[in-house]
Amino acid sequence: MGGLLAYGFVAPAFAAGIDVSEVLESIKAGLVPIAAIGAAVLSIHVAIKIYKWIRQSL
Secondary structure, three states, rough: OOOHHHOOOOOHHHHHHOHHHHHHHHHHHHHHHHHHHHHHHHHHHHHHHHHHHHHHHH
C-alpha cells in the first residue's frame, strides 16, 4: 500500500523532458555533406546510364 501511495508523489522518469537539441544540431550540421555526397552519387549514376545509352546507339 505504501508503494502505491508513493507513486502519487514522485514524478515518473518517463514524464521528464529529454533534451534533444544536441542531436538535432548534429543532424542539421550533417545535411550539407550528405546532400553533396548524394548529388555526386546521383551524377555518377546518370553519367554511367548516359554512357551506356550512347554506346548502345553506336
